[in-house]
Amino acid sequence: MAQNPRPDARPRDAERSQKDILDAALAEFADHGLSGARMDRIADGAAVNKRLIYYYFESKESLFRAVLERTYEGIRGEEKQLNLTKIEPIEAIRRLIAFTWNYYIAHPEFLTLLNSENLHRARHLKTSNKARTMNSPLIETIADVLERGVKLQLFRAGVDPVQLYISIAALSYFYLGNSHTLSTIFDRDLLGAKAKVERLSHMTDLILGYLVRD
Amino acid sequence: MAQNPRPDARPRDAERSQKDILDAALAEFADHGLSGARMDRIADGAAVNKRLIYYYFESKESLFRAVLERTYEGIRGEEKQLNLTKIEPIEAIRRLIAFTWNYYIAHPEFLTLLNSENLHRARHLKTSNKARTMNSPLIETIADVLERGVKLQLFRAGVDPVQLYISIAALSYFYLGNSHTLSTIFDRDLLGAKAKVERLSHMTDLILGYLVRD
Amino acid sequence: MAQNPRPDARPRDAERSQKDILDAALAEFADHGLSGARMDRIADGAAVNKRLIYYYFESKESLFRAVLERTYEGIRGEEKQLNLTKIEPIEAIRRLIAFTWNYYIAHPEFLTLLNSENLHRARHLKTSNKARTMNSPLIETIADVLERGVKLQLFRAGVDPVQLYISIAALSYFYLGNSHTLSTIFDRDLLGAKAKVERLSHMTDLILGYLVRD
Amino acid sequence: MAQNPRPDARPRDAERSQKDILDAALAEFADHGLSGARMDRIADGAAVNKRLIYYYFESKESLFRAVLERTYEGIRGEEKQLNLTKIEPIEAIRRLIAFTWNYYIAHPEFLTLLNSENLHRARHLKTSNKARTMNSPLIETIADVLERGVKLQLFRAGVDPVQLYISIAALSYFYLGNSHTLSTIFDRDLLGAKAKVERLSHMTDLILGYLVRD
DNA sequence: TATGAATGAGAATTCATTCAT
DNA sequence: TATGAATGAATTCTCATTCAT
Numbered sequence: 001m002a003q004n005p006r007p008d009a010r011p012r013d014a015e016r017s018q019k020d021i022l023d024a025a026l027a028e029f030a031d032h033g034l035s036g037a038r039m040d041r042i043a044d045g046a047a048v049n050k051r052l053i054y055y056y057f058e059s060k061e062s063l064f065r066a067v068l069e070r071t072y073e074g075i076r077g078e079e080k081q082l083n084l085t086k087i088e089p090i091e092a093i094r095r096l097i098a099f100t101w102n103y104y105i106a107h108p109e110f111l112t113l114l115n116s117e118n119l120h121r122a123r124h125l126k127t128s129n130k131a132r133t134m135n136s137p138l139i140e141t142i143a144d145v146l147e148r149g150v151k152l153q154l155f156r157a158g159v160d161p162v163q164l165y166i167s168i169a170a171l172s173y174f175y176l177g178n179s180h181t182l183s184t185i186f187d188r189d190l191l192g193a194k195a196k197v198e199r200l201s202h203m204t205d206l207i208l209g210y211l212v213r214d
Numbered sequence: 215m216a217q218n219p220r221p222d223a224r225p226r227d228a229e230r231s232q233k234d235i236l237d238a239a240l241a242e243f244a245d246h247g248l249s250g251a252r253m254d255r256i257a258d259g260a261a262v263n264k265r266l267i268y269y270y271f272e273s274k275e276s277l278f279r280a281v282l283e284r285t286y287e288g289i290r291g292e293e294k295q296l297n298l299t300k301i302e303p304i305e306a307i308r309r310l311i312a313f314t315w316n317y318y319i320a321h322p323e324f325l326t327l328l329n330s331e332n333l334h335r336a337r338h339l340k341t342s343n344k345a346r347t348m349n350s351p352l353i354e355t356i357a358d359v360l361e362r363g364v365k366l367q368l369f370r371a372g373v374d375p376v377q378l379y380i381s382i383a384a385l386s387y388f389y390l391g392n393s394h395t396l397s398t399i400f401d402r403d404l405l406g407a408k409a410k411v412e413r414l415s416h417m418t419d420l421i422l423g424y425l426v427r428d
Numbered sequence: 429m430a431q432n433p434r435p436d437a438r439p440r441d442a443e444r445s446q447k448d449i450l451d452a453a454l455a456e457f458a459d460h461g462l463s464g465a466r467m468d469r470i471a472d473g474a475a476v477n478k479r480l481i482y483y484y485f486e487s488k489e490s491l492f493r494a495v496l497e498r499t500y501e502g503i504r505g506e507e508k509q510l511n512l513t514k515i516e517p518i519e520a521i522r523r524l525i526a527f528t529w530n531y532y533i534a535h536p537e538f539l540t541l542l543n544s545e546n547l548h549r550a551r552h553l554k555t556s557n558k559a560r561t562m563n564s565p566l567i568e569t570i571a572d573v574l575e576r577g578v579k580l581q582l583f584r585a586g587v588d589p590v591q592l593y594i595s596i597a598a599l600s601y602f603y604l605g606n607s608h609t610l611s612t613i614f615d616r617d618l619l620g621a622k623a624k625v626e627r628l629s630h631m632t633d634l635i636l637g638y639l640v641r642d
Numbered sequence: 643m644a645q646n647p648r649p650d651a652r653p654r655d656a657e658r659s660q661k662d663i664l665d666a667a668l669a670e671f672a673d674h675g676l677s678g679a680r681m682d683r684i685a686d687g688a689a690v691n692k693r694l695i696y697y698y699f700e701s702k703e704s705l706f707r708a709v710l711e712r713t714y715e716g717i718r719g720e721e722k723q724l725n726l727t728k729i730e731p732i733e734a735i736r737r738l739i740a741f742t743w744n745y746y747i748a749h750p751e752f753l754t755l756l757n758s759e760n761l762h763r764a765r766h767l768k769t770s771n772k773a774r775t776m777n778s779p780l781i782e783t784i785a786d787v788l789e790r791g792v793k794l795q796l797f798r799a800g801v802d803p804v805q806l807y808i809s810i811a812a813l814s815y816f817y818l819g820n821s822h823t824l825s826t827i828f829d830r831d832l833l834g835a836k837a838k839v840e841r842l843s844h845m846t847d848l849i850l851g852y853l854v855r856d
Numbered sequence: 857t858a859t860g861a862a863t864g865a866g867a868a869t870t871c872a873t874t875c876a877t
Numbered sequence: 878t879a880t881g882a883a884t885g886a887a888t889t890c891t892c893a894t895t896c897a898t
Binding site: 032033034035036112114115116117118119121122125126132134135136156160162163166167169170171173174175177178179180181182183184185186188198199202203205206207209210211214 | 329330331332336340376377387391397400413417419423425
């Protein structure tokens with residue numbers, strides 16, 4: 001179908017166009033996965049000519065990689081803001097869980113994007129030096145918090161920070177990412193305000209119930 | 215003189231053909247998602263004429279739904295086998311975690327299929343009376359185990375069986391389903407024998423650490 | 429899609445099956461034309477197995493030819509019933525117009541079937557000895573009526589019966605066969621009771637206005 | 643420096659392509675009907691890539707609608723050229739009949755296209771604002787001619803212009819549109835030069851024989 | 857006489873991508 | 878930096894017809 005010119009034809013600059021494309025691509029990939037995404041819709045969403053996408057980003061796959069990189073940058077940036085090194089250990093864990101939970105709620109596209117990338121066996125991640133080396137600062141943070149907690153005889157010893165990081169992520173990720181099937185199967189609204197409060201509470205109880213000695 | 219059927223001719227077996235199609239479709243959808251799956255590859259995989267797929271299953275979406283239904287049937291069937299009602303509560307939880315973990319390892323296609331279905335907002339599940347009503351028997355089981363554990367003063371009270379079910383699933387699901395990106399990011403083999411033992415151990419510790427009172 | 433067995437599985441005989449097939453085929457061809465007709469729908473409509481159609485009628489084209497033949501048989505049979513040779517000429521013309529008009533109204537499938545056959549340049553008619561030789565008895569009838577009318581000094585002389593036959597058919601055929609586009613263009617209901625009366629009246633006036641001398 | 647468009651400047655490719663597609667589509671739809679038409683043949687006929695058809699016209703149905711619109715535009719345009727308001731009434735009617743006759747002869751595709759559209763119950767016409775509102779100017783013309791003829795005491799009174807318009811169209815349309823079956827049945831060449839002259843003569847006699855008082 | 861299973865050859869439509877400017 | 882026009886290669890789906898019993 002012939003494309004219409006942008007209705008608001010404000011002047012455009014290279015950076016702006018690229019950002020618009022990445023924004024539209026993120027939405028499209030998050031909504032439809034890599035295979036289901038349509039370059040046409042991305043062009044429409046970004047209000048640019050389709051050809052321009054290829055000008056800036058070589059191909060659909062490349063574009064997906066770029067989106068993935070920006071997405072990892074996004075979460076890593078936020079994780080860095082989360083300064084837990086001076087917070088009391090129990091409270092630090094609390095905040096960590098809440099942060100993860102809230103981040104996923106605020107960025108549902110992160111979940112589906114990661115699912116897509118895993119479906120493709122991390123192909124794009126592996127070929128992205130940028131994203132591959134963006135380790136989460138939270139591993140260090142968790143290690144620090146655990147260490148302090150153990151020293152204060154608050155926490156059990158011998159907990160692997162990576163395992164804990166994964167578990168904390170898992171508890172939110174699965175609940176939110178699978179909410180459509182889960183709520184269908186359980187015939188129960190999992191995303192209402194009350195349900196959300198309960199889930200965060202359960203996850204916090206679970207993690208702290210495990211960590212905290214008495 | 216009765217003619218023999220061609221020696222290389224596939225015997226005409228409707229049930230067999232349908233099963234072959236479903237098997238091939240499961241593999242294809244699990245590998246590529248709904249959009250990425252190719253009907254041609256499914257036909258090849260099932261060694262049937264492409265047209266036959268449409269003869270038995272109306273469309274790609276319908277086929278996906280059928281696959282999904284059979285997949286849910288599969289896990290629900292196994293869950294039913296898992297008789298925990300007479301097992302001592304702590305051991306029961308242990309077995310439940312191990313079962314979930316092992317099932318996902320044995321059926322990696324279950325994970326990607328569910329991810330696909332969630333990407334599509336459970337569209338197929340919602341239109342499948344069959345699958346929609348196949349509630350997991352494990353909710354009942356968990357409720358029973360928790361109750362017994364509480365009565366024996368082994369477990370903490372007030373734990374919601376659905377939350378616990380979701381959490382147990384989450385811990386395995388996220389680890390296995392995201393193993394490609396996680397192992398890339400952590401540069402660590404998450405699927406080696408040792409890593410698997412450690413993960414199962416961590417998950418069990420986590421859940422029991424939370425549940426068991428002292 | 430797999431076919432269901434007939435819900436009412438009464439015993440069937442060859443003649444009955446063939447008639448059912450022809451009935452269903454007529455409806456299908458009339459509704460969708462030759463290309464648009466579906467053998468599957470015909471089988472469904474006749475409540476027989478698709479294979480049976482090929483058993484009795486070689487192919488889609490053959491089936492169409494058979495339908496056409498039966499259709500011509502139908503109208504020729506009715507035309508024969510119309511005994512106008514002893515009717516007063518003016519009244520005979522009146523009856524002839526009304527008969528044509530009413531036949532087309534009662535058999536709308538006749539119109540679309542003929543349109544289809546003309547689209548295909550009368551290919552099936554030309555290869556059907558049966559239909560090709562089924563001349564309309566009305567030509568003779570009209571010739572007779574005209575002759576009598578002229579002798580009685582009622583009608584003008586020199587009218588070609590074939591031209592008149594075609595014109596009488598044309599006036600009904602076009603109105604009824606194109607009623608969908610005509611009523612859309614004129615935004616006027618052409619098929620209501622009042623409109624029908626008016627059309628028949630107009631056609632009769634037109635033909636008699638031409639034929640009758642004063 | 644403003645460039646003057648050269649008078650012989652080639653039309654934009656886009657326009658040309660669209661016209662070529664519409665031309666080829668008209669021929670194809672006229673020859674085979676909507677269902678029988680093949681997008682491949684249209685692409686070949688227009689010497690464009692098949693994909694381009696979908697680029698400009700959404701679908702086969704849409705293309706058919708566009709063809710229909712252009713076809714109606716064509717006849718309405720010619721009808722407008724036919725200036726009969728200052729012509730003597732009898733001569734005006736003569737010209738009108740001849741115009742209709744000659745237009746159908748020159749545009750046989752118009753007949754089959756309309757038949758197709760009626761087979762589809764004017765579905766495309768009804769969804770085309772363009773075509774739906776292109777009323778024939780001939781209705782007004784006929785009303786005017788009739789009125790003048792009545793005033794001059796040449797014509798009978800009380801003739802509905804719409805009925806007359808339909809009848810004039812019908813006489814040519816049926817003869818030409820059904821010429822294949824008719825000439826097969828009558829075993830008589832209906833499209834030879836002599837036969838055409840006779841038909842036009844008959845139709846004119848018929849209409850004027852009805853209209854003109856003595 | 858009848859039928860469920862199966863298919864090869866298309867058919868419409870889609871899609872990422874490139875051409876020409 | 879930007880774009881409208883164009884396309885080859887799929888991709889889903891269809892259809893008349895045949896196979897095997």
